[in-house]
Amino acid sequence: MAKKEVDGEGLDIPNRIKALPVKRPGPIVAAVIVALLAAMLIQGMITNPRLDWPTVWKYLFNENVLEGIRYTLELTVISMVVAIILSVILAIMRKSINPVLRGVSWFFIWFFRGTPVYTQLIFWGLFSVLIPKLSLGIPFTSVEFWSVDSSVVVTAFNAAWIGLALNEAAYLSEIVRAGLEAVDPGQTEAAQALGMSRTLIMRRIILPQAMRIIIPPTGNETIGMLKTTSLVTAVPFTLELQFATNAIANRIYKPIPLLLVACFWYLLITSILMVIQSRLEKHFGKGFDARAMGTRGKQPPLPGKTEGEPKDDVNKLNEAAFTGMTA
């Protein structure tokens, strides 16, 4: 536990109170119980032969497993990036003054949120059966400038990320919309009064502030996506982590150690994603947490609302401003 700071340390307070703290046995009791349970769990995990740790180690860095991680990561990143871009467009369309755009956005969200992602993935897998040829031409005529076989474009991998991204975009766009709506309308008015256009206001004023609200649930969604990628067997795409470990398990008749391998990698990637999320939160929280000054060198003091003018060395501060400013 961190050392507790004493209020007014070093100050001359003649009648300083030295009282005993409130008696709290709770934390100690809880710690003992938790430690006991943890010890039992660890003991069980080490000694239980069915977990088969040697097999876990053997396959932890197996070639197929590593390839599975690569595909899982690729699917997660590609589908999230596409979903984020799409969701911002959908959210902005949803708030548009154009009723057609609003309707399209509403329909998209209704459809992709209203059907299971597993079903959607099967559908994308059957895309080339449904529409064998993609072509560019004049609608309702036989004029065609360019065409390609669907099976060439919508490969299993592409079907997988398209399916995941479209489904995810529907969920994310509601998160984005909530973020956009949380920004004070006074911000838009101030920007309008400065002569900024609608798109400029969205890009420079509203979105950056909405990001602060959007990022935590988006991080959550990304971690969710990491594991949803295991559903792409529905396409069927069969090279991601879950399928790869499962395939090995079936081959050697040892399902449990390979589930542990999968768990280990999913947990590791989730941990990395959590670090990235916390970095992003710090970046977009700029200006909201008054102390988060990033790498701007000198940290100005925090004047209270009614404190008036803090007495700083003005020249020094100006110097800091001129050397530290990068934007």
Added chain:
Amino acid sequence: MTDTANTTASVGTGTQPAIKATQVHKAFGSLHVLKGVDLTVMPGTVTVILGPSGSGKSTFLRLINQLETLTGGSIEVDGELIGFKHVTKNGQDVLQTLDDKEIAAQRSRLGMVFQRFNLFPHMTALENVMEAPVHVKHIGKKEARELGVAELERVGLGDRLDYYPSQLSGGQQQRVAIARALAMKPEIMLFDEPTSALDPELVGEVLNVMRSLAKEGMTMVCVTHEIGFAREVADQVVFMDGGVVVEKGGPDIIDHPTEPRFKDFLQHVL
């Protein structure tokens, strides 16, 4: 009241009014907020609008800057009709609503300061001031920076360039907001109760900045409750109540009001 025909061109009257509002009406749904407001603001003068809350004074200010749309009447800035243009359709002269670009161009003549500052919280003081010059006027970053520093120095905040709004006091934030509006080089400044959200001891620093702006000859329209400021700085004082102008005149009307409603208001404020 259907007196919307505004043919009094300002030819021959010497200087053209900076703002000319004629029989302005505004309704929000069935709520009739402004009921025929006439007001002329000459260039280089300070107009202070007084009135109880709900009298429509803020709405009037917001109409000038097109944050609200006129329901009736007309407002001209520098002789140019605000929000609409005359077009001929089927041989008849009708009004056409301006598009976003045209509105933005008209707004660029006006600077506005809000009661709640509305600074961009994710930008430093300097970035707030540089934002519109860089992204609306497309002037270079370096030039915009010099401009931003100069405007912040003008409001006495040359030592707060890299502070975020959350690190500034209310009075300092409002001064940044003034600097941000001034950086667009407006011809007219609109102040919507700029000191109402401030702690009493911080009101003075904002009024001082406004005072010096007035001295420099800026055309200003201020909605405020600061009677002292009105008496000292205003060229024209307007008292609004119930959506109409009840009394207007020089600053002396504050000490010698004629309308009973104005008298009553002053008694409660002073």
